[in-house]
Amino acid sequence: MTAILPNNQAGVSRALDLLSAENTRLVSIFGSTDDNHVRYVHYLIEVDGREYRMLSSPVTGPIPSATPIVPAAAWYERELHDQYGIECEGHPDPRPLLFHENWPENVHPMIDDASHVPWAKGQYHFLRVHGDGVCEVPVGPIHAGIIEPGHFRFSVVGDTVLHLELRHFYTHKGTEKLFENSAVMDGVMIAESVSGDNCFSHAVAYCQAIENVFAIPVPPRAQAIRLVGLELERMLAHIADVGALCGDVGFMVPAAYTARIKETLLQASARFFGTRFWRGISVPGGVTRDLSGAEAGEFGRIVTTAARDFAQMARLILHTSSVQNRFESTGILTAEIAKQLAVVGPAARASGIRLDVRRDHPSGRYRDVQVDVPQYKHGDVLARARIRIDETAISTQLINETLKELPAGSVLVPVPLSGSADALSAVESPRGELLYWVRIRDGKITRCHIKSPSFQNWPALPLAMPGNIIADFPLINKSFNLSYSGCDR
Amino acid sequence: MIGDAVERSLRSPQVLISVDELFSNAAGSRMPDVRPDLLTDEVARRVVAACPTSALKIDEDAGRTHLILNYGECTGCGRCIAAGGGTFRYAEKVTRCGVSKQALIRSWDIQGRAEVVQDEPALSQAAEQIRALVGRALNIRQVDAGSCNGCEAEIVALTNPYYDLERFGIHFVASPKHADMLLVTGPVTRNMAAALKNAYDAVPSPKLVVAVGACGCSGGIFGRSHAVVGPVDAVIPVDGYIPGCPPTPRMLLTGIVQVLRPFSLRW
Numbered sequence: 001m002t003a004i005l006p007n008n009q010a011g012v013s014r015a016l017d018l019l020s021a022e023n024t025r026l027v028s029i030f031g032s033t034d035d036n037h038v039r040y041v042h043y044l045i046e047v048d049g050r051e052y053r054m055l056s057s058p059v060t061g062p063i064p065s066a067t068p069i070v071p072a073a074a075w076y077e078r079e080l081h082d083q084y085g086i087e088c089e090g091h092p093d094p095r096p097l098l099f100h101e102n103w104p105e106n107v108h109p110m111i112d113d114a115s116h117v118p119w120a121k122g123q124y125h126f127l128r129v130h131g132d133g134v135c136e137v138p139v140g141p142i143h144a145g146i147i148e149p150g151h152f153r154f155s156v157v158g159d160t161v162l163h164l165e166l167r168h169f170y171t172h173k174g175t176e177k178l179f180e181n182s183a184v185m186d187g188v189m190i191a192e193s194v195s196g197d198n199c200f201s202h203a204v205a206y207c208q209a210i211e212n213v214f215a216i217p218v219p220p221r222a223q224a225i226r227l228v229g230l231e232l233e234r235m236l237a238h239i240a241d242v243g244a245l246c247g248d249v250g251f252m253v254p255a256a257y258t259a260r261i262k263e264t265l266l267q268a269s270a271r272f273f274g275t276r277f278w279r280g281i282s283v284p285g286g287v288t289r290d291l292s293g294a295e296a297g298e299f300g301r302i303v304t305t306a307a308r309d310f311a312q313m314a315r316l317i318l319h320t321s322s323v324q325n326r327f328e329s330t331g332i333l334t335a336e337i338a339k340q341l342a343v344v345g346p347a348a349r350a351s352g353i354r355l356d357v358r359r360d361h362p363s364g365r366y367r368d369v370q371v372d373v374p375q376y377k378h379g380d381v382l383a384r385a386r387i388r389i390d391e392t393a394i395s396t397q398l399i400n401e402t403l404k405e406l407p408a409g410s411v412l413v414p415v416p417l418s419g420s421a422d423a424l425s426a427v428e429s430p431r432g433e434l435l436y437w438v439r440i441r442d443g444k445i446t447r448c449h450i451k452s453p454s455f456q457n458w459p460a461l462p463l464a465m466p467g468n469i470i471a472d473f474p475l476i477n478k479s480f481n482l483s484y485s486g487c488d489r
Numbered sequence: 490m491i492g493d494a495v496e497r498s499l500r501s502p503q504v505l506i507s508v509d510e511l512f513s514n515a516a517g518s519r520m521p522d523v524r525p526d527l528l529t530d531e532v533a534r535r536v537v538a539a540c541p542t543s544a545l546k547i548d549e550d551a552g553r554t555h556l557i558l559n560y561g562e563c564t565g566c567g568r569c570i571a572a573g574g575g576t577f578r579y580a581e582k583v584t585r586c587g588v589s590k591q592a593l594i595r596s597w598d599i600q601g602r603a604e605v606v607q608d609e610p611a612l613s614q615a616a617e618q619i620r621a622l623v624g625r626a627l628n629i630r631q632v633d634a635g636s637c638n639g640c641e642a643e644i645v646a647l648t649n650p651y652y653d654l655e656r657f658g659i660h661f662v663a664s665p666k667h668a669d670m671l672l673v674t675g676p677v678t679r680n681m682a683a684a685l686k687n688a689y690d691a692v693p694s695p696k697l698v699v700a701v702g703a704c705g706c707s708g709g710i711f712g713r714s715h716a717v718v719g720p721v722d723a724v725i726p727v728d729g730y731i732p733g734c735p736p737t738p739r740m741l742l743t744g745i746v747q748v749l750r751p752f753s754l755r756w
Contacts, residue, residue, distance in 0.1 A: 098716075100680045114715035141684050144663035146631045146645050148638050149681060170680045171635045174716035186541045189566055189710055196639025196735060257497075259649035260504060266646070270517025274579060276737060277639065280519065280567050288567065316493060485637045 011057025012064060015043035018055065019070045023048050025355075026342045028435065028451035029066065029076035031059075031084035033111060039084050044424075044435070044451065049360055052424060052435075062087035072342035075459060083110040083176070098172045098488075100124065109177055129155035129163050137470065141170045148484035152473070159469040164462040168488055175489040179438075179448035184210055184284060184417065187445055191436070192279050194450060195486030197237060200229045200278040201429035202436075202450075208363055209436040210284040212423035214416050220407035222286030223364040227402050229278045229287075230427065231395035232269070232303070236262055237430035238346075238388035238395075239310050241481045245385055246317060248475040249326040254313050261306045261313075268302040286412035291403075300403040307396035314389040327382035331476030333464040334379055341460045345432020345453045346387045347480050351379035357428035369398060379464075381479040418443040429453060431483060454487035504651050511652070512746070514739045515583040519565030520732070522580035523558065523595075525602050530554060532576045533599050539572035542703075542710060554599045560585050560732035561593040561706035586740045587699065587729040587747030590722070593706060626658045627749065630668035630692065634685045634721065635711075636675030639735035640702040644672065646738045659745065665691040672745070673725075676704040676711040677718045689725040699748055700727045701741070703734045 018024055027044040034040065039059045043066070047053050057063075065088035066073035077088040078097035085108035088094070096103070101122040107114060129136075135156050141149035151167040178190055191206035192199040204226050211218055243258025266276040273281055273289050281287050291299065317323055333343070338351040348355050358371040374390040376383035422439045432453030439447040461480055468476060533556045537545045544562040548555040560583075570577045585593050596605045631644055647654045648661070662668050665688045677685055689698065700721035703709035708720045721727050731744035 102679050102683075109715050117715055141681065142632055142665075142688055146641055146661060148633045148636070148641065149684065170684070171633070171637075171675065171678055172680055172716050173635060173676065173678055173711045174714040175711075178711065178714055189541060189564055193564075193637040193639070193704075193710060193734075196637040197642045199637075199639060253497075256650055257501075259646070260651065263504075263646060263649050263651050267517075267651075270737075274517065274567075275519055275565075276517045277642070277735070279639075279734070280565065288571075312497075316497075483638060485635075 011043075011055050012041065015045065015055040015057070016064060016066055016069055018045055018047070018053070019043070019066055019073075025049070026066070026070045026072045026076075027052060027433070028437075028449065029073055029080060030437070030449040030451075031080050031086060031110065032439065032447045032449075033084075037111070039086060039111065041080065041086060042437075042449075044437070049355070052361065052426070054424070059086050062089045064089055065091040067091050070342070071340045072456070072459075075455060082108065084108055085111060095124070098169050100169070109174060114174075114177070124167070126153050126165050126167070127163065131157075133157050134162065150484050154470055154473070156470055159471065161465045161468055161470055161473070164465040164473075166458060166462055168458060168484060171485045171488040173485075173489065176448055176450060179445045182445050184415065184440065184443060184445065187438075187448065188283055191450075194489055195452065195454070195483040196277070198233060198429045198431060198434075198483065198486065200233045200282060201427050201434055203279075203282040204230060204364075205425050205427040205429075205434050205436045206438070206448075207282050207284045208425035208427070209423050209438045210415070210440070212425055213421045213438060213440045214419055216285055216413060216415055218286055218364065219410050219413060220365070221290070221409050222411040224402050224406050225287045225289070225291065225411060226282060227365040227369075228399050229281060231398045232265060233278065234395045234430045235303070235307070235392050235399075236265055237481070238392045239265075239306075241478065242310075242314060242317065242385055242388050244478050244481075245327070245381070245475065246323070248478050249323060251317070251320065251323060254317050257313050258310065261310050264302060264306050268299060272299050283412070285415040286410070288412065290411045291406070296403045296406055300400050303396055303399050307392060310392055311389075314392075318386070318389070324382070326472075326475065327385060328380060329378070330381045330472050331464040331468055331479060332378065332380045333460055335377070337463050338379065338460060341456075341463070343457050343460045345429075345457065346384055346391070347457050347460065348432065349374060350376050350383035350387045352377040355433065357426045357433050361426045363425065363427070365402065369401070371398070381475055384479040416443075431481070431486070432457065450489060452483070452486045452489065454482040454484070455489075458482050458487050505653055505656075506651050511739055512743050513582045513584050513586075515580040516737070516739070518580065518583055518733055518737045518740055519567060520560060520563060520580045520583050521558070521565075521567075521569050521577050523556070523597055523604075524576050524578065525597050525604055527574075527576040528556065528597055528599055528602055529576075530599055532573055536569040536573045536577060539568040541566060541568065545569060548596070553601075555605065556597045556599055557594060558596070559594045559707070561590065561730055562703060562709070563732060564703050564710065564734035583740055583743070586731045586736070587744030590706070590727075590730055593730055593732055626660070627670060627745075628660050628662045628668050629670045629672050629745070630662055630665045630688065631672045631674070632665075632685060632688050634673055634675040634681045634705075634724075635678035635717065636702065636704060640674035640705070643735045643738055643741060644674070644701070647741055652738045652742060654742065657746075665689075666693065668692050668696070670697040670699060670745070670748075671725075672699050672701055673721045673727075674701045674705050676708045676714070677721060677724045679716055679718055682718050682724050685721075685724050697728045697748055698725055699729045699731060699744060701731045701744075702736060703732060706730045706732055709734070
């Protein structure tokens with residue numbers, strides 16, 4: 001990972017030039033301020049699928065929008081405006097993103113005092129679809145199941161969806177601002193609460209960024225335990241998702257069975273690590289829990305049993321004709337749209353785009369292991385289910401290989417509590433590429449930007465809907481399984 | 490193939506956790522507990538300094554020093570356990586679930602090396618009405634008012650074959666209009682405050698509200714954010730609080746039942 005900082009106005013046009021090139025992918029756009037309250041815009045771009053490059057520029061007035069060149073920039077630039085008041089000229093949709101009608105127009109919390117923001121009464125305009133027989137179906141923010149809040153506005157003719165518009169950020173908690181002025185060690189707790197079901201990925205990404213700032217040599221044993229946690233989190237997510245997909249097509253036996261398999265892994269985590277979701281395990285400098293040889297063996301056996309049960313269940317699911325009927329050719333995300341929106345994670349791999357941070361930008365223990373990256377080309381619900389099934393098996397193998405050869409030594413080294421630097425860290429979370437960019441000044445966090453895979457992938461969901469029936473929406477939505485809180489932050 | 494699945498399910502051993510093992514069991518919750526016999530002034534000051542939230546405090550009153558632990562603000566980070574030597578440990582039992590906000594707080598007299606025992610205040614006066622309503626069929630509408638989805642993951646786990654909430658006659662329902670209880674997670678965000686209020690208004694009376702998780706109880710680590718209104722009770726009245734980050738399924742079940750306890754003769 002390299003970061004190039006030209007620090008001049010030409011930064012924006014250089015970034016836009018780079019984004020026009022075929023061999024680049026937009027990773028993130030975000031803002032920051034320096035000690036003199038000068039605003040900066042940062043473009044994080046992947047080049048040739050192997051290198052992260054950052055281009056930054058001070059901002060004094062409006063900047064040209066990248067969205068006409070790369071549609072994937074749309075939400076980033078809207079967020080940039082909401083947080084920093086930076087105008088992106090030529091943006092096709094400059095509506096507020098993070099803030100709803102209750103937020104006054106001219107308060108930008110990253111540069112303004114946001115301690116007592118008055119309540120406003122604005123208006124939000126959804127895109128209207130006109131024509132004979134077109135109906136609007138509003139859904140949410142509170143949904144029927146035990147899930148997070150968000151709003152979906154369907155325009156339908158009969159059962160067929162013509163257009164879906166998302167309105168999210170109901171769980172926006174100003175998380176990036178909360179990091180500011182936090183002590184380095186306290187940041188982990190905030191990172192763990194960005195997206196609860198991926199809390200370990202967030203914790204590791206944050207910790208690695210801090211370790212990059214201070215060039216801390218994390219003990220190999222700690223890196224191995226982190227790999228086990230990351231892969232276990234992927235297994236939990238994928239097993240639960242495949243079960244939930246079955247639930248959404250009314251196939252309740254596998255739904256209950258996968259929930260049971262998932263619970264065995266959560267209970268094993270509680271037994272060996274004292275926490276069901278691996279909270280509090282990763283800290284800057286390593287991990288807080290170690291495993292004895294016997295514990296590692298027992299943990300590995302539980303993971304293997306869970307994976308074997310899941311594999312049998314998955315075979316059953318894939319060979320059931322009613323499941324095939326509902327999964328196949330439903331909610332197709334084409335490779336072309338996925339590329340334009342810079343989609344990441346299982347959704348990208350199911351649409352023929354083979355991206356995986358573990359292989360492309362390995363860190364920690366991943367530098368020493370070979371990670372298979374499965375890929376399907378149809379981009380439908382079935383492809384996304386298959387990706388999850390395949391990756392569960394791959395994660396099991398990685399966990400077992402790692403547990404068999406846990407390096408000797410300590411699991412935690414002390415972290416200096418002073419110093420100043422910027423650093424980046426990337427992790428393949430269960431939902432895809434997750435990045436933390438942190439800026440530390442005198443041992444305090446002055447800026448932390450989170451590139452969340454859900455923020456990246458949500459805009460792709462509406463483009464997989466047209467032509468499908470509205471009753472398939474829960475299934476299609478689940479097949480992407482994006483985090484609302486991870487997106488809204 | 491569906492036949493195979495059903496057959497497999499019928500053949501598989503039962504994993505249901507017995508009622509005795511469920512209630513108050515703190516396994517995996519990361520909630521701290523104190524050994525009062527080892528508590529000293531020095532340990533108390535050390536753990537308070539280590540606590541990154543304000544869950545641990547020292548209260549000095551009329552010459553007596555008390556250590557205060559508010560489970561409603563505790564995220565289970567474990568720093569007090571690391572800093573407290575053997576005085577702090579992970580709790581084996583959590584009984585402070587589904588209780589009043591005041592009852593989430595425990596306090597120890599440091600000089601006397603003993604816990605200050607408080608009476609649990611009554612939760613509501615509408616006992617007769619709610620007993621008639623709930624019986625053994627409680628309908629819960631879960632509302633995420635801004636959570637990180639950690640609490641949702643554990644609430645979903647309540648329906649798995651280990652905990653099987655339905656065995657108690659407790660169901661999750663799709664509409665607040667079908668609900669007896671709102672189970673609310675998250676710090677209430679500015680963007681969810683109106684929706685939460687609407688959902689509360691839509692639940693027919695008499696109704697119960699349970700605030701879930703450190704964020705739901707106290708606002709948690711998000712309490713000071715510009716985008717957050719505060720804990721659940723900043724927006725709607727709350728009858729019981731379940732702490733934890735996230736609370737385990739056992740804590741959730743303990744809490745839900747605890748909230749009902751004053752209203753029902755069956756428990």
